[in-house]
Amino acid sequence: MTAHPHPTATAPRAGVPALLCLRNVAVTHLEADRPTPADVSFEVHPGEVVLLLGPSGSGKSTLALTLNGLLPHAVPGEVTGTVAVDGADAATTPVAELAQTVAMVFQDPxxxxxxxxxxxxxxxxxxxxxxxxxxxxxxxxxxxxxxxxxxxxxxxxxxxxxxxxxxxxxxxxxxxxSPLLVLDEPTASLDPAGVAEVYAALREVVAEGDRAIVLIEHDLDAAVELVDRVVALDGDGRVVADGTVDEVLRDRAAELHDLGVWLPTATLAALRLRRAGYALPRLPLTPEELRASLEGLPPVPASLPRPILERPVGESIVAVRGLTVTRGRTTVLQDVDLDVRAGEFVAVVGPNGAGKTTLVQAISGVRTPPRGTVRVDGHDVRRLPPRQLSRHVGFVFQNPEHQFVTTTVFDEIAHGLRRRRLPEAEVRARVDEMLDRFGLADRADTHPFLLSGGQKRRLSVGTALVGGARLLVLDEPTYGQDRARADEMMAMLDDLRAEGTTIVVVTHDPQLVAEHADRVIVMDAGRLAADGSADAVFADAALRDRTGLRVPPLRRAFAGLHRHPELASLRRLRDLPGGRS
Structure with missing residues (x-):
């Protein structure tokens, strides 16, 4: 591919040598039978922001660790090929010396x-x-x-x-x-205001043209305006695309979609609309581009889905009364009252520090409320021992590693069942089902800490699901997942909800909320700021201004479309004509 600069980025200066140069880099972890990534070659020049894309398990985070020498100096594994950072060989240069050239932000802060x-x-x-x-x-x-x-x-x-x-x-x-900044999912836990602040800071970093950024990121709706070049890996960790944003995200979007990697929401929507007969001349990357393209097209007869019917819900399964939590001098939750009814799919949203994680930890019994009561299935969570609590509620931590307690993937999923003293044959049957469901069957004997970030997330969800609890609570369930696995996981949560499981998720992803939640709880400064449908919450401009909520991309693209009123009320990718995205 012929490179040309993205309009929002600073072009590499002619004659300036590469700041980072990878040649045929392959990494083989301990216990692995093949390298991931494999045979990776690319360069990064001063002034560039390079996005590293690839499905879960393709070796993106592993590759990032080779850039500052942690692999192989601190993390065991075999590295072949060469990684040169500002002329220094990362395999032979001490990590302390490389740290002056490469600054790293890990996936887990x-x-x-x-x-x-x-x-x-x-x-x-x-x-x-x-x-x-x-x-x-x-x-x-x-x-x-x-x-x-x-x-x-x-x-x-x-x-x-x-x-x-x-x-x-x-x-x-x-x-x-440092001249080179390497960021592994830096905005995964940030609210929209935080994302904007971080990307504004990163723009300043590269504005003078003497520094560069390598970015691993799944939120392309925000990142696309920062990035000027994309390197994409396939499932085996091999480079399948290296070019500008236009050359990769626009021109090869269908190919990347088949790999299961993240694409901007507007691009995913446009792929579906093209299949339905909307002759979009150029794939959009932003909601604004999608809207402008649609307004330039004549009306298209389309078969649209039936309106979403309100799903039946049952009695209250969660009752929170007067919940107050303090941490140090800070009041994290203040006098929260809340009910969740059986069969609901509830999204908890709000700015960083609003108390979202503390709220769901209290509901799950992970954090004992110092003041107030939390009842699940009629039981006071403070009085239930963990073995009994897991029969009523399953919890998935924001950071998967915080809940791993065994030395193999199989034993991790089996741990809660064995504590309940279930027959070993039943334990094995349930664990095998979870391993197959989450694509971890070939990792059954692997230590949980040796999994990729996406695999760790899938394992953590599997450990919560295996007990069969009526209430499942997930803190950032798609964190670290590629698009295909995230879609699978959310579809699984929808299926569980259809079977009667109550789902509560904490997320900063507005499109995820629009796609799946039938109720949204907005937290702000430790208080419940709003409680209603996704449509009602995102339509409240004053609430959005106060809490920093971001309008979902499809809502931004479709609201008020003049030439295509058939699309104006659609909020979910799955409801677009053109088949599955």
Whole structure:
């Protein structure tokens, strides 16, 4: 492919050598029988923002670890080929030396936070470069202001929300002022305002043209305006595309779709509409582009789905009364009253630090409420031992590794069943079903911590589902998943809901909410700010302004379409004509 700069990015300067050069790189993990990724070659020049795409398990995060030498110096595995960072061979250069050139943000921010305060955390890296104290403090302040954490500089990282810790990890990387910034899913736990702040900061990083970014990201609706080049891997970890955003995301969208990777929502919608006879001349990347393209087309007769019927719900399965939780000097939840009825699919949304995770942890019995009551299936969660609680509610953590307790994937899924002393034959049958359902049958004997990020997420959901609880609570269920696996998981949750399971999810993905939730709970500053249908919540402009909610991409594209009123009321990809996306 012939490269040309994306309009939003700074073009590499002519004659400037590559900042990063990979040649035939392959990584084979311990216990693995083949390399993933395999035979990867590409270059990154100063001024570029390169998006690394690929299905779950293709080796994106593994490849990122080779860029700063953690693989093979700290993480066991065999690396072949060459990784050159600013001319230095990553395989032979000490990690401490490479850290001056490469700043890394891991998929799990907790893996890199080590100090007792937000300010100390950001100062730690520059201090190790032996910079003068005034420069260290200036860098730390600038980085924390960029991600909106300066006012919390004296807090412990432990009291930040998951999104807050992710912002902190990004601030640490920014403060290093390294020529190359490597970011692995940096916005996965961020609210829309946080995403905007982080991407604004990253634009500043590359604006002068002497620094570069390698980005692994699934939220392409936000990232597409930052990125100027895309390198796509297939399921075996081999490069199948390397070019500009237009050349890869527009021209090869159908191919990437078949690989199961994420695409912008507008692009997914356009692929379906093309199949239904809408002669879109160019695949759009944004809702605005999709809307403009549709307004330029004549009306098209289309067979549209029947209106969504309201699903029946039953009695209250969750009753929360007067729930108040404090953490340090901060009140995380304040006097929350809430009911969830059997058979509902409820999405909990709101800005970082609003109390979403704390609320669902209290509902699941993971966090004991200091004040107030939580009853599930009529039982006070504070009085149920874990073995009995798991029969009523299954919980999936925001970070999968926080719930792993055994040394193999099989034993992890079997753990709760064995604690209930079920017959081993029944345990094996249930575990095998979960392994097949989540594509983990070939990983049954693998240590959970050696799985890819997406595989860890699927395992964590499998451990929650295997017990057969009537209530399933998931904190960011699609975190770390490729599009195909995320679609499978959400379809599975829809099926479970149809069978009578009550589903509660925490998410920052507005399109996921529009696709699946029939009720939305909006949290803000520890209080319940709104409770209603997805349509009602996203239509409330004052609520969106107050809580930072983002309108789902399809709603932005279709609302008020003049030439295609048949699409104006559609909110879900699955309801578009043209078959499955």
């Amino acid at each position: 907790d893996a890199q936070l080590i100090t007792g305060s937000v300010l100390d955390e950001v100062c730690f890296g520059p201090e190790n470069l032996r910079l003068p104290v005034p420069e260290v403090l200036a860098r730390a302040e600038a980085a924390l202001r960029r991600v909106g954490l300066w006012e919390r500089r004296d807090d412990s990282p432990d009291v930040l929300s998951g999104g807050g810790r992710q912002r902190l990890a990004i601030a640490c990387a920014l403060a290093m002022a």
